[in-house]
Amino acid sequence: MADIVDTKTPSNFIRAIIEEDLKTGKHGGRVATRFPPEPNGYLHIGHAKSICLNFGLAQSFNGTCNLRFDDTNPAKEEVEYVDAIKEDLRWLGFDWQDREFFASDYFDQLYTLAVRLIKDGKAYVDSLSAEEIRQYRGTLTEPGRESPFRKRSVEENIDLFQRMRDGQFEEGSHVLRAKIDMSHPNMLMRDPTLYRIRKAPHHRTGEQWCIYPMYDFTHCISDAIECITHSICTLEFENNRALYDWVLDQLALPCRPHQYEFARLNLSYTVLSKRKLIQLVKEGIMSGWDDPRMPTLSGLRRRGYTPEAIRNFCERIGVAKANSVVDVALLEHTIREDLNRRAPRMMGVLRPLKVTIENYPDGQVEELDAVNNPEDPAMGSRSVPFSKVIYIEQDDFREEPPKKYFRLAPGREVRLRYAYFITCRDVIKDPATGEVIELRCTYDPATRGGDAPDGRKVKATLHWVSAAQAVDARVRLYDRLFVKSDPDEKVDGKTFLDFINPESLEVLDGCKLEPALGNASAGALYQFERLGYFCFDIRESSPGRPVFNRTVTLKDSWAKITQNSRKTP
Protein backbone atom coordinates (compact mmCIF):
# COMPACT_ATOMS: atom_id res chain seq x y z
CA MET A 1 0.00 0.00 0.00
CA ALA A 2 2.84 2.32 0.83
CA ASP A 3 4.25 1.30 -2.51
CA ILE A 4 1.53 3.16 -4.29
CA VAL A 5 2.82 6.35 -2.81
CA ASP A 6 6.42 5.49 -3.51
CA THR A 7 6.07 4.52 -7.13
CA LYS A 8 4.25 7.53 -8.46
CA THR A 9 7.06 9.92 -9.06
CA PRO A 10 5.63 13.23 -10.15
CA SER A 11 6.76 14.38 -13.54
CA ASN A 12 8.82 17.47 -14.15
CA PHE A 13 10.43 19.29 -17.03
CA ILE A 14 13.57 17.16 -16.93
CA ARG A 15 11.63 13.93 -17.12
CA ALA A 16 9.79 15.44 -20.08
CA ILE A 17 13.10 16.19 -21.80
CA ILE A 18 14.32 12.67 -21.20
CA GLU A 19 11.11 11.14 -22.45
CA GLU A 20 11.43 13.20 -25.58
CA ASP A 21 15.07 12.20 -26.03
CA LEU A 22 14.12 8.58 -25.61
CA LYS A 23 11.49 9.01 -28.25
CA THR A 24 13.86 10.58 -30.73
CA GLY A 25 16.71 8.25 -29.87
CA LYS A 26 19.02 11.14 -29.06
CA HIS A 27 21.43 9.13 -26.95
CA GLY A 28 20.63 5.77 -28.41
CA GLY A 29 17.97 5.19 -25.79
CA ARG A 30 20.45 5.54 -22.98
CA VAL A 31 20.00 7.56 -19.80
CA ALA A 32 23.09 8.26 -17.76
CA THR A 33 23.22 10.83 -14.98
CA ARG A 34 25.70 11.63 -12.30
CA PHE A 35 25.82 13.20 -8.87
CA PRO A 36 28.94 15.38 -8.74
CA PRO A 37 29.66 16.68 -5.22
CA GLU A 38 32.79 18.62 -4.42
CA PRO A 39 34.31 17.00 -1.33
CA ASN A 40 34.62 20.24 0.57
CA GLY A 41 31.73 19.87 2.98
CA TYR A 42 28.96 17.59 4.12
CA LEU A 43 25.87 16.76 2.14
CA HIS A 44 22.71 18.61 3.11
CA ILE A 45 19.03 18.37 2.33
CA GLY A 46 19.58 20.47 -0.80
CA HIS A 47 21.98 17.84 -2.10
CA ALA A 48 19.35 15.24 -1.31
CA LYS A 49 17.10 16.91 -3.85
CA SER A 50 19.78 16.57 -6.50
CA ILE A 51 20.61 13.02 -5.45
CA CYS A 52 16.99 11.91 -5.58
CA LEU A 53 16.61 13.60 -8.94
CA ASN A 54 19.69 12.07 -10.54
CA PHE A 55 19.40 8.59 -9.07
CA GLY A 56 15.63 8.66 -9.47
CA LEU A 57 15.89 9.49 -13.14
CA ALA A 58 18.35 6.67 -13.71
CA GLN A 59 16.06 4.31 -11.87
CA SER A 60 12.90 5.26 -13.74
CA PHE A 61 14.48 5.14 -17.15
CA ASN A 62 16.54 2.05 -16.62
CA GLY A 63 19.74 4.04 -16.73
CA THR A 64 22.71 4.61 -14.49
CA CYS A 65 23.79 7.30 -12.11
CA ASN A 66 27.46 7.76 -11.34
CA LEU A 67 28.94 9.18 -8.21
CA ARG A 68 31.66 11.56 -9.23
CA PHE A 69 33.66 13.70 -6.88
CA ASP A 70 34.46 17.03 -8.41
CA ASP A 71 37.88 17.39 -6.86
CA THR A 72 39.80 19.91 -8.88
CA ASN A 73 40.63 22.32 -6.08
CA PRO A 74 43.12 20.71 -3.69
CA ALA A 75 43.00 23.68 -1.36
CA LYS A 76 39.47 22.93 -0.26
CA GLU A 77 38.98 19.23 -0.59
CA GLU A 78 39.58 16.49 1.94
CA VAL A 79 39.11 12.74 2.25
CA GLU A 80 37.04 13.25 5.37
CA TYR A 81 34.44 14.79 3.13
CA VAL A 82 34.69 12.03 0.56
CA ASP A 83 34.00 9.43 3.21
CA ALA A 84 31.19 11.40 4.79
CA ILE A 85 29.52 11.95 1.44
CA LYS A 86 29.60 8.27 0.62
CA GLU A 87 28.21 7.35 4.00
CA ASP A 88 25.35 9.82 3.64
CA LEU A 89 24.58 8.64 0.14
CA ARG A 90 24.37 5.03 1.26
CA TRP A 91 22.27 5.99 4.23
CA LEU A 92 19.87 7.88 1.98
CA GLY A 93 19.41 4.62 0.17
CA PHE A 94 21.30 4.99 -3.08
CA ASP A 95 23.74 2.59 -4.68
CA TRP A 96 26.25 3.60 -7.31
CA GLN A 97 27.74 0.11 -7.46
CA ASP A 98 31.20 0.32 -9.01
CA ARG A 99 30.54 3.65 -10.65
CA GLU A 100 32.55 5.75 -8.23
CA PHE A 101 34.67 8.31 -10.00
CA PHE A 102 36.80 11.29 -9.30
CA ALA A 103 37.47 14.16 -11.64
CA SER A 104 41.05 13.73 -10.53
CA ASP A 105 40.99 10.31 -12.23
CA TYR A 106 40.89 12.27 -15.46
CA PHE A 107 43.77 14.64 -14.86
CA ASP A 108 45.92 12.92 -17.48
CA GLN A 109 43.21 12.97 -20.10
CA LEU A 110 42.32 16.52 -19.22
CA TYR A 111 45.92 17.55 -19.68
CA THR A 112 46.12 15.84 -23.04
CA LEU A 113 42.95 17.54 -24.19
CA ALA A 114 44.23 20.91 -23.03
CA VAL A 115 47.33 20.36 -25.13
CA ARG A 116 45.12 19.54 -28.06
CA LEU A 117 43.26 22.79 -27.60
CA ILE A 118 46.57 24.63 -27.59
CA LYS A 119 47.68 22.88 -30.75
CA ASP A 120 44.41 23.82 -32.39
CA GLY A 121 45.06 27.42 -31.48
CA LYS A 122 42.10 27.44 -29.11
CA ALA A 123 43.93 27.95 -25.87
CA TYR A 124 46.92 29.95 -24.75
CA VAL A 125 49.09 30.54 -21.76
CA ASP A 126 48.46 33.94 -20.28
CA SER A 127 51.02 35.59 -18.06
CA LEU A 128 48.93 38.42 -16.82
CA SER A 129 48.42 38.59 -13.07
CA ALA A 130 45.04 37.71 -11.62
CA GLU A 131 44.39 41.38 -11.07
CA GLU A 132 45.32 42.25 -14.65
CA ILE A 133 43.11 39.51 -16.00
CA ARG A 134 40.28 40.93 -14.02
CA GLN A 135 40.87 44.37 -15.48
CA TYR A 136 41.12 43.03 -19.01
CA ARG A 137 37.89 41.16 -18.65
CA GLY A 138 35.75 44.27 -18.93
CA THR A 139 32.44 44.57 -17.15
CA LEU A 140 28.88 43.47 -17.65
CA THR A 141 28.30 46.33 -20.01
CA GLU A 142 31.75 46.92 -21.49
CA PRO A 143 33.67 44.42 -23.59
CA GLY A 144 37.00 43.13 -22.38
CA ARG A 145 40.38 43.55 -24.02
CA GLU A 146 42.61 40.84 -25.35
CA SER A 147 45.60 39.89 -23.30
CA PRO A 148 48.94 40.85 -24.84
CA PHE A 149 49.88 37.18 -24.48
CA ARG A 150 46.92 35.98 -26.51
CA LYS A 151 48.89 35.80 -29.72
CA ARG A 152 51.65 33.55 -28.45
CA SER A 153 52.61 30.85 -30.88
CA VAL A 154 51.44 27.30 -30.46
CA GLU A 155 55.01 26.22 -29.80
CA GLU A 156 55.51 28.76 -27.10
CA ASN A 157 52.18 27.85 -25.50
CA ILE A 158 53.02 24.17 -25.55
CA ASP A 159 56.37 24.88 -23.99
CA LEU A 160 54.97 27.17 -21.33
CA PHE A 161 52.15 24.80 -20.45
CA GLN A 162 54.60 21.94 -20.16
CA ARG A 163 56.76 24.03 -17.86
CA MET A 164 53.71 25.00 -15.82
CA ARG A 165 53.11 21.33 -15.32
CA ASP A 166 56.75 20.74 -14.49
CA GLY A 167 56.54 23.19 -11.65
CA GLN A 168 58.86 25.77 -13.11
CA PHE A 169 56.56 28.68 -12.33
CA GLU A 170 55.12 30.19 -9.24
CA GLU A 171 51.44 30.14 -8.44
CA GLY A 172 49.66 32.95 -10.19
CA SER A 173 52.36 33.62 -12.74
CA HIS A 174 50.62 31.86 -15.61
CA VAL A 175 47.28 30.31 -16.45
CA LEU A 176 45.96 28.45 -19.42
CA ARG A 177 43.04 30.22 -21.04
CA ALA A 178 40.57 29.29 -23.73
CA LYS A 179 40.72 31.58 -26.74
CA ILE A 180 37.12 32.52 -27.30
CA ASP A 181 35.94 36.10 -27.42
CA MET A 182 36.92 38.92 -25.08
CA SER A 183 33.87 40.92 -26.07
CA HIS A 184 31.39 38.12 -25.60
CA PRO A 185 28.24 39.30 -23.80
CA ASN A 186 28.49 36.22 -21.59
CA MET A 187 31.34 37.00 -19.22
CA LEU A 188 32.22 33.33 -18.93
CA MET A 189 33.13 33.24 -22.59
CA ARG A 190 35.75 35.99 -22.31
CA ASP A 191 38.72 33.64 -22.52
CA PRO A 192 37.94 31.63 -19.39
CA THR A 193 40.74 30.13 -17.34
CA LEU A 194 41.22 26.43 -17.97
CA TYR A 195 44.20 25.64 -15.76
CA ARG A 196 45.91 27.34 -12.85
CA ILE A 197 49.06 26.59 -10.91
CA ARG A 198 48.43 25.32 -7.38
CA LYS A 199 51.34 23.97 -5.46
CA ALA A 200 49.21 22.12 -3.00
CA PRO A 201 48.95 18.39 -2.40
CA HIS A 202 45.78 16.82 -3.66
CA HIS A 203 43.86 14.38 -1.48
CA ARG A 204 44.15 11.72 -4.15
CA THR A 205 46.95 12.61 -6.54
CA GLY A 206 49.27 13.90 -3.86
CA GLU A 207 52.22 15.84 -5.28
CA GLN A 208 51.75 14.52 -8.77
CA TRP A 209 50.34 17.74 -10.14
CA CYS A 210 50.95 21.39 -9.58
CA ILE A 211 48.46 22.57 -12.18
CA TYR A 212 44.78 21.89 -11.77
CA PRO A 213 41.95 22.17 -14.29
CA MET A 214 39.07 24.53 -13.63
CA TYR A 215 35.47 23.42 -13.18
CA ASP A 216 34.27 24.50 -16.61
CA PHE A 217 36.97 22.55 -18.38
CA THR A 218 36.73 19.52 -16.13
CA HIS A 219 33.06 19.00 -15.69
CA CYS A 220 31.94 18.73 -19.29
CA ILE A 221 34.86 16.51 -20.22
CA SER A 222 34.27 14.28 -17.20
CA ASP A 223 30.66 13.97 -18.29
CA ALA A 224 31.77 13.06 -21.80
CA ILE A 225 34.31 10.54 -20.56
CA GLU A 226 31.63 8.86 -18.50
CA CYS A 227 29.17 9.12 -21.38
CA ILE A 228 26.68 10.99 -19.28
CA THR A 229 23.58 11.81 -21.30
CA HIS A 230 21.86 14.33 -19.05
CA SER A 231 24.12 16.44 -16.91
CA ILE A 232 21.87 18.05 -14.37
CA CYS A 233 22.97 21.00 -12.30
CA THR A 234 21.52 24.01 -10.56
CA LEU A 235 20.39 27.32 -11.99
CA GLU A 236 23.52 29.30 -11.25
CA PHE A 237 25.29 27.24 -13.90
CA GLU A 238 23.01 28.33 -16.70
CA ASN A 239 25.62 30.75 -17.96
CA ASN A 240 28.23 28.03 -17.84
CA ARG A 241 26.31 25.94 -20.34
CA ALA A 242 27.66 28.00 -23.23
CA LEU A 243 31.17 27.16 -22.14
CA TYR A 244 30.24 23.55 -21.44
CA ASP A 245 29.07 23.29 -25.03
CA TRP A 246 32.02 25.23 -26.40
CA VAL A 247 34.59 22.93 -24.85
CA LEU A 248 32.81 19.80 -26.01
CA ASP A 249 32.33 21.22 -29.49
CA GLN A 250 36.05 21.87 -29.85
CA LEU A 251 37.01 18.43 -28.67
CA ALA A 252 34.40 16.30 -30.44
CA LEU A 253 34.67 13.41 -28.01
CA PRO A 254 32.77 10.18 -28.64
CA CYS A 255 29.96 11.03 -26.21
CA ARG A 256 28.12 14.31 -26.22
CA PRO A 257 26.30 15.07 -22.95
CA HIS A 258 23.98 17.99 -22.43
CA GLN A 259 23.50 20.16 -19.41
CA TYR A 260 20.14 21.00 -17.87
CA GLU A 261 19.54 23.25 -14.93
CA PHE A 262 16.95 23.17 -12.16
CA ALA A 263 16.30 25.37 -9.13
CA ARG A 264 18.20 24.38 -6.04
CA LEU A 265 16.33 23.78 -2.81
CA ASN A 266 15.85 26.55 -0.30
CA LEU A 267 14.20 25.73 3.00
CA SER A 268 12.57 28.15 5.40
CA TYR A 269 14.08 28.63 8.87
CA THR A 270 17.46 27.32 7.86
CA VAL A 271 20.43 28.01 5.61
CA LEU A 272 21.69 25.71 2.91
CA SER A 273 24.76 27.48 1.64
CA LYS A 274 27.90 25.49 2.14
CA ARG A 275 29.77 28.59 3.17
CA LYS A 276 27.33 29.34 5.97
CA LEU A 277 27.14 25.75 7.08
CA ILE A 278 30.93 25.61 7.31
CA GLN A 279 30.85 28.81 9.29
CA LEU A 280 28.37 27.39 11.79
CA VAL A 281 30.64 24.41 12.31
CA LYS A 282 34.01 26.17 12.27
CA GLU A 283 32.92 28.89 14.65
CA GLY A 284 31.59 26.31 17.06
CA ILE A 285 28.05 27.58 16.90
CA MET A 286 27.03 24.04 16.08
CA SER A 287 28.57 21.02 17.76
CA GLY A 288 29.60 19.68 14.35
CA TRP A 289 28.38 18.85 10.88
CA ASP A 290 26.03 16.36 12.49
CA ASP A 291 24.57 18.68 15.09
CA PRO A 292 20.90 17.69 15.04
CA ARG A 293 19.97 21.26 14.20
CA MET A 294 21.98 21.21 10.99
CA PRO A 295 20.18 20.66 7.69
CA THR A 296 22.97 18.25 6.76
CA LEU A 297 22.05 14.65 6.14
CA SER A 298 24.21 13.63 9.08
CA GLY A 299 22.47 16.20 11.26
CA LEU A 300 19.04 15.10 10.16
CA ARG A 301 20.03 11.50 10.74
CA ARG A 302 21.06 12.23 14.29
CA ARG A 303 17.93 14.21 14.76
CA GLY A 304 15.93 11.12 13.89
CA TYR A 305 14.93 11.81 10.32
CA THR A 306 14.61 8.71 8.19
CA PRO A 307 15.86 8.29 4.62
CA GLU A 308 12.32 7.47 3.59
CA ALA A 309 11.01 10.76 4.93
CA ILE A 310 13.73 12.71 3.20
CA ARG A 311 13.25 10.93 -0.10
CA ASN A 312 9.54 11.46 0.15
CA PHE A 313 10.11 15.12 0.84
CA CYS A 314 12.35 15.41 -2.21
CA GLU A 315 9.67 13.86 -4.32
CA ARG A 316 6.97 16.16 -3.07
CA ILE A 317 8.80 19.42 -3.54
CA GLY A 318 9.02 18.89 -7.27
CA VAL A 319 11.62 20.06 -9.74
CA ALA A 320 11.30 23.31 -11.63
CA LYS A 321 13.28 26.29 -12.84
CA ALA A 322 11.86 29.02 -10.64
CA ASN A 323 13.73 29.97 -7.48
CA SER A 324 11.67 28.96 -4.51
CA VAL A 325 11.66 28.44 -0.78
CA VAL A 326 10.04 25.29 0.53
CA ASP A 327 8.27 25.54 3.87
CA VAL A 328 10.12 23.46 6.45
CA ALA A 329 6.65 22.40 7.61
CA LEU A 330 6.58 20.05 4.64
CA LEU A 331 9.76 18.33 5.84
CA GLU A 332 8.25 18.08 9.29
CA HIS A 333 5.13 16.64 7.76
CA THR A 334 7.01 13.90 5.92
CA ILE A 335 8.91 12.78 8.99
CA ARG A 336 5.75 12.73 11.09
CA GLU A 337 4.02 10.77 8.41
CA ASP A 338 6.80 8.19 8.29
CA LEU A 339 7.33 7.96 12.03
CA ASN A 340 3.63 7.76 12.71
CA ARG A 341 3.48 4.45 10.95
CA ARG A 342 6.78 2.98 12.12
CA ALA A 343 7.69 4.38 15.53
CA PRO A 344 6.74 2.37 18.61
CA ARG A 345 4.78 4.40 21.16
CA MET A 346 6.27 4.86 24.59
CA MET A 347 5.53 6.95 27.61
CA GLY A 348 7.98 9.45 28.91
CA VAL A 349 7.53 12.41 31.21
CA LEU A 350 9.76 15.30 30.36
CA ARG A 351 8.92 17.68 33.20
CA PRO A 352 7.80 15.39 35.98
CA LEU A 353 5.14 16.19 38.53
CA LYS A 354 4.81 13.64 41.31
CA VAL A 355 1.40 12.07 41.77
CA THR A 356 0.53 9.87 44.71
CA ILE A 357 -2.51 7.63 44.34
CA GLU A 358 -3.75 7.69 47.92
CA ASN A 359 -6.04 4.71 47.74
CA TYR A 360 -3.64 2.51 45.80
CA PRO A 361 -2.03 -0.26 47.90
CA ASP A 362 1.44 0.51 49.13
CA GLY A 363 4.12 -1.52 47.46
CA GLN A 364 1.86 -2.95 44.81
CA VAL A 365 3.07 -3.02 41.22
CA GLU A 366 0.81 -3.96 38.35
CA GLU A 367 1.91 -4.70 34.81
CA LEU A 368 -0.49 -3.08 32.40
CA ASP A 369 -0.79 -3.89 28.76
CA ALA A 370 0.04 -1.10 26.31
CA VAL A 371 -0.28 -1.12 22.54
CA ASN A 372 3.01 -0.49 20.76
CA ASN A 373 1.56 1.16 17.71
CA PRO A 374 -2.12 1.67 17.04
CA GLU A 375 -1.23 2.24 13.37
CA ASP A 376 0.27 -1.22 13.12
CA PRO A 377 -1.24 -4.02 15.21
CA ALA A 378 1.58 -6.30 14.10
CA MET A 379 3.88 -4.37 16.39
CA GLY A 380 2.13 -5.97 19.34
CA SER A 381 2.08 -4.73 22.87
CA ARG A 382 4.23 -4.40 25.94
CA SER A 383 3.61 -4.18 29.63
CA VAL A 384 4.10 -1.05 31.64
CA PRO A 385 4.45 -1.03 35.43
CA PHE A 386 1.98 0.96 37.50
CA SER A 387 2.26 1.77 41.19
CA LYS A 388 1.22 4.15 43.92
CA VAL A 389 3.61 6.92 42.97
CA ILE A 390 3.81 8.06 39.39
CA TYR A 391 4.86 11.08 37.41
CA ILE A 392 2.79 13.06 35.01
CA GLU A 393 3.71 16.04 32.88
CA GLN A 394 3.66 19.37 34.70
CA ASP A 395 1.77 20.70 31.73
CA ASP A 396 -1.02 18.24 32.34
CA PHE A 397 -2.13 19.86 35.56
CA ARG A 398 -3.54 23.30 36.17
CA GLU A 399 -4.69 24.51 39.52
CA GLU A 400 -6.95 26.93 37.77
CA PRO A 401 -7.77 25.40 34.43
CA PRO A 402 -8.63 27.81 31.64
CA LYS A 403 -11.68 27.02 29.57
CA LYS A 404 -11.19 24.24 27.05
CA TYR A 405 -8.44 22.79 29.25
CA PHE A 406 -9.34 19.11 29.52
CA ARG A 407 -6.49 17.85 31.61
CA LEU A 408 -6.09 17.37 35.34
CA ALA A 409 -7.24 20.00 37.81
CA PRO A 410 -8.41 19.92 41.42
CA GLY A 411 -11.43 17.66 41.70
CA ARG A 412 -11.24 16.63 38.06
CA GLU A 413 -11.07 13.09 36.76
CA VAL A 414 -8.86 12.04 33.87
CA ARG A 415 -7.57 8.80 32.45
CA LEU A 416 -4.01 7.57 32.79
CA ARG A 417 -3.31 5.89 29.51
CA TYR A 418 -3.73 2.11 29.69
CA ALA A 419 -4.15 2.40 33.46
CA TYR A 420 -6.91 3.93 35.57
CA PHE A 421 -9.10 6.96 35.95
CA ILE A 422 -7.74 9.19 38.66
CA THR A 423 -9.24 12.17 40.39
CA CYS A 424 -7.20 14.99 41.82
CA ARG A 425 -7.95 15.44 45.53
CA ASP A 426 -5.21 17.62 46.80
CA VAL A 427 -2.45 19.90 45.63
CA ILE A 428 0.75 20.11 47.56
CA LYS A 429 2.96 23.13 47.15
CA ASP A 430 6.41 24.07 48.17
CA PRO A 431 5.74 26.40 51.08
CA ALA A 432 8.67 28.56 50.07
CA THR A 433 7.97 29.03 46.40
CA GLY A 434 4.33 28.17 46.06
CA GLU A 435 5.25 25.80 43.27
CA VAL A 436 3.09 22.71 42.88
CA ILE A 437 5.27 19.79 43.86
CA GLU A 438 2.86 16.96 44.26
CA LEU A 439 -0.66 15.90 43.54
CA ARG A 440 -2.66 13.61 45.77
CA CYS A 441 -5.14 11.64 43.75
CA THR A 442 -7.44 8.69 44.10
CA TYR A 443 -8.05 6.06 41.48
CA ASP A 444 -11.08 4.03 40.54
CA PRO A 445 -10.08 0.34 40.62
CA ALA A 446 -12.98 -0.47 38.32
CA THR A 447 -11.36 1.47 35.48
CA ARG A 448 -8.32 -0.78 35.18
CA GLY A 449 -7.02 -0.73 31.64
CA GLY A 450 -8.63 2.62 31.00
CA ASP A 451 -12.32 1.92 30.55
CA ALA A 452 -15.11 2.73 32.96
CA PRO A 453 -17.66 -0.07 33.27
CA ASP A 454 -20.37 2.47 33.96
CA GLY A 455 -19.57 4.15 30.67
CA ARG A 456 -18.58 7.47 32.13
CA LYS A 457 -16.24 9.53 30.04
CA VAL A 458 -13.26 11.69 30.76
CA LYS A 459 -12.08 14.50 28.54
CA ALA A 460 -8.39 13.73 28.72
CA THR A 461 -5.97 10.87 28.70
CA LEU A 462 -2.55 11.54 30.19
CA HIS A 463 0.74 9.76 29.77
CA TRP A 464 2.56 8.80 32.95
CA VAL A 465 5.49 6.84 34.30
CA SER A 466 5.69 4.81 37.48
CA ALA A 467 8.25 6.46 39.74
CA ALA A 468 9.97 3.41 41.14
CA GLN A 469 10.63 1.82 37.77
CA ALA A 470 11.31 4.99 35.81
CA VAL A 471 14.47 5.39 33.78
CA ASP A 472 16.16 8.70 34.32
CA ALA A 473 17.12 10.33 31.09
CA ARG A 474 18.34 13.44 29.43
CA VAL A 475 16.18 14.69 26.62
CA ARG A 476 17.30 17.26 24.14
CA LEU A 477 14.52 19.32 22.69
CA TYR A 478 15.40 20.60 19.27
CA ASP A 479 13.59 23.31 17.44
CA ARG A 480 14.16 25.30 14.27
CA LEU A 481 17.64 26.74 13.99
CA PHE A 482 16.50 30.22 13.06
CA VAL A 483 13.74 32.45 14.27
CA LYS A 484 13.24 33.98 10.85
CA SER A 485 11.86 32.07 7.91
CA ASP A 486 14.54 33.73 5.78
CA PRO A 487 17.69 34.08 7.88
CA ASP A 488 19.43 35.75 4.95
CA GLU A 489 16.97 38.59 4.68
CA LYS A 490 18.85 41.84 4.95
CA VAL A 491 17.86 43.69 8.09
CA ASP A 492 20.00 46.68 9.03
CA GLY A 493 23.43 45.13 8.99
CA LYS A 494 22.40 41.87 10.61
CA THR A 495 23.59 38.54 9.34
CA PHE A 496 22.04 35.11 9.53
CA LEU A 497 23.97 34.53 12.76
CA ASP A 498 21.88 37.21 14.43
CA PHE A 499 18.76 35.18 13.84
CA ILE A 500 19.77 31.92 15.41
CA ASN A 501 16.96 30.62 17.57
CA PRO A 502 18.14 30.75 21.18
CA GLU A 503 15.66 27.98 21.89
CA SER A 504 16.80 25.73 19.10
CA LEU A 505 18.15 23.41 21.78
CA GLU A 506 16.81 22.90 25.26
CA VAL A 507 18.36 20.20 27.41
CA LEU A 508 16.18 18.55 29.99
CA ASP A 509 17.58 16.37 32.74
CA GLY A 510 15.70 14.19 35.15
CA CYS A 511 13.17 13.12 32.59
CA LYS A 512 11.29 9.96 33.57
CA LEU A 513 10.87 7.28 30.97
CA GLU A 514 9.09 3.97 31.04
CA PRO A 515 11.49 1.09 31.72
CA ALA A 516 11.47 -0.30 28.18
CA LEU A 517 13.35 2.80 27.07
CA GLY A 518 16.27 1.84 29.31
CA ASN A 519 17.71 -0.43 26.68
CA ALA A 520 17.14 1.38 23.43
CA SER A 521 19.49 0.62 20.59
CA ALA A 522 21.43 3.13 18.53
CA GLY A 523 19.27 5.39 16.45
CA ALA A 524 16.06 3.80 17.68
CA LEU A 525 13.02 5.96 17.03
CA TYR A 526 10.03 6.29 19.28
CA GLN A 527 6.96 8.30 19.69
CA PHE A 528 6.67 9.55 23.23
CA GLU A 529 2.94 9.69 23.40
CA ARG A 530 1.41 13.12 23.25
CA LEU A 531 4.84 14.74 22.94
CA GLY A 532 6.59 13.93 19.74
CA TYR A 533 9.09 11.66 18.09
CA PHE A 534 12.39 10.97 19.78
CA CYS A 535 15.58 9.32 18.73
CA PHE A 536 18.02 7.47 20.96
CA ASP A 537 21.42 9.15 20.73
CA ILE A 538 23.91 6.46 21.65
CA ARG A 539 26.89 8.76 21.31
CA GLU A 540 25.67 11.04 24.04
CA SER A 541 24.30 8.33 26.27
CA SER A 542 26.09 6.72 29.16
CA PRO A 543 25.16 3.58 31.06
CA GLY A 544 22.12 4.31 33.18
CA ARG A 545 21.61 7.73 31.64
CA PRO A 546 20.22 7.49 28.13
CA VAL A 547 19.91 10.55 25.93
CA PHE A 548 17.10 11.10 23.49
CA ASN A 549 16.82 13.77 20.82
CA ARG A 550 13.49 15.17 19.86
CA THR A 551 13.05 14.80 16.14
CA VAL A 552 9.82 16.73 15.85
CA THR A 553 6.83 17.43 18.05
CA LEU A 554 3.45 15.94 17.46
CA LYS A 555 0.98 18.38 16.00
CA ASP A 556 -0.63 20.04 18.94
CA SER A 557 -3.93 21.78 18.54
CA TRP A 558 -4.07 22.64 22.22
CA ALA A 559 -0.77 24.43 21.98
CA LYS A 560 -2.20 26.31 19.05
CA ILE A 561 -5.14 27.47 21.12
CA THR A 562 -2.95 28.69 23.95
CA GLN A 563 0.06 30.12 22.23
CA ASN A 564 -1.15 31.74 19.10
CA SER A 565 1.92 33.82 19.68
CA ARG A 566 4.34 31.90 17.51
CA LYS A 567 4.98 34.53 14.94
CA THR A 568 6.34 33.77 11.49
CA PRO A 569 8.25 36.77 10.18
Add this chain to the structure above:
RNA sequence: UGGGGGAUCGUCUAGUGGUAGGACUACGGACUCUGACUCCGUCUGCCGAGGUUCGAAUCCUCGUCCCCCAGCCA
Protein backbone atom coordinates in the same frame (compact mmCIF):
# COMPACT_ATOMS: atom_id res chain seq x y z
C1' U B 1 21.18 51.13 -19.70
C1' G B 2 25.37 43.48 -21.73
C1' G B 3 23.97 38.46 -21.58
C1' G B 4 21.39 34.27 -19.50
C1' G B 5 16.98 32.59 -16.77
C1' G B 6 12.18 32.96 -14.14
C1' A B 7 6.99 34.73 -12.55
C1' U B 8 0.16 29.90 -11.17
C1' C B 9 -3.37 29.67 -3.85
C1' G B 10 0.42 31.91 2.23
C1' U B 11 4.32 27.85 0.42
C1' C B 12 5.81 24.07 -3.26
C1' U B 13 3.94 22.23 -7.73
C1' A B 14 0.58 20.36 -12.08
C1' G B 15 -1.66 22.19 -16.32
C1' U B 16 1.54 23.01 -23.23
C1' G B 17 -5.69 26.41 -26.82
C1' G B 18 -11.23 23.64 -23.90
C1' U B 19 -14.34 23.43 -16.17
C1' A B 20 -7.10 26.08 -12.90
C1' G B 21 -5.83 20.46 -9.92
C1' G B 22 -2.70 18.22 -5.95
C1' A B 23 0.38 18.58 -1.55
C1' C B 24 1.83 21.44 2.78
C1' U B 25 0.03 25.38 5.86
C1' A B 26 -4.19 27.91 8.00
C1' C B 27 -9.23 27.67 9.66
C1' G B 28 -13.78 24.83 10.86
C1' G B 29 -16.01 20.00 12.00
C1' A B 30 -16.34 14.46 12.86
C1' C B 31 -13.82 10.63 15.42
C1' U B 32 -10.60 9.44 19.46
C1' C B 33 -7.83 5.56 25.74
C1' U B 34 -2.33 10.22 22.16
C1' G B 35 -5.91 17.71 21.97
C1' A B 36 -1.86 12.52 17.74
C1' C B 37 -3.51 9.61 13.54
C1' U B 38 -7.69 9.35 10.21
C1' C B 39 -11.90 11.50 7.78
C1' C B 40 -14.89 15.63 6.02
C1' G B 41 -15.31 20.69 4.82
C1' U B 42 -13.65 25.98 4.02
C1' C B 43 -10.45 30.02 2.49
C1' U B 44 -6.94 32.00 -0.82
C1' G B 45 -4.04 31.74 -7.09
C1' C B 46 -2.68 32.33 -13.32
C1' C B 47 2.67 39.50 -12.40
C1' G B 48 0.23 43.76 -15.41
C1' A B 49 -1.88 45.92 -19.95
C1' G B 50 -3.28 45.12 -24.76
C1' G B 51 -4.02 41.63 -28.88
C1' U B 52 -5.23 36.75 -31.64
C1' U B 53 -9.30 33.15 -30.83
C1' C B 54 -15.90 30.71 -30.22
C1' G B 55 -12.52 29.92 -26.14
C1' A B 56 -5.89 31.98 -23.39
C1' A B 57 -2.27 30.24 -17.37
C1' U B 58 -1.00 28.34 -22.27
C1' C B 59 -0.07 31.93 -28.54
C1' C B 60 1.57 37.35 -29.91
C1' U B 61 3.01 42.49 -28.34
C1' C B 62 4.51 45.89 -24.73
C1' G B 63 5.60 46.48 -19.73
C1' U B 64 6.80 45.20 -14.42
C1' C B 65 9.33 42.50 -10.83
C1' C B 66 12.85 38.64 -9.22
C1' C B 67 17.36 35.48 -9.81
C1' C B 68 22.38 34.45 -12.03
C1' C B 69 27.22 36.12 -14.39
C1' A B 70 32.87 40.66 -13.96
C1' G B 71 37.18 33.68 -8.91
C1' C B 72 43.47 31.62 -11.04
C1' C B 73 35.85 28.65 -6.48
C1' A B 74 32.38 24.86 -7.78
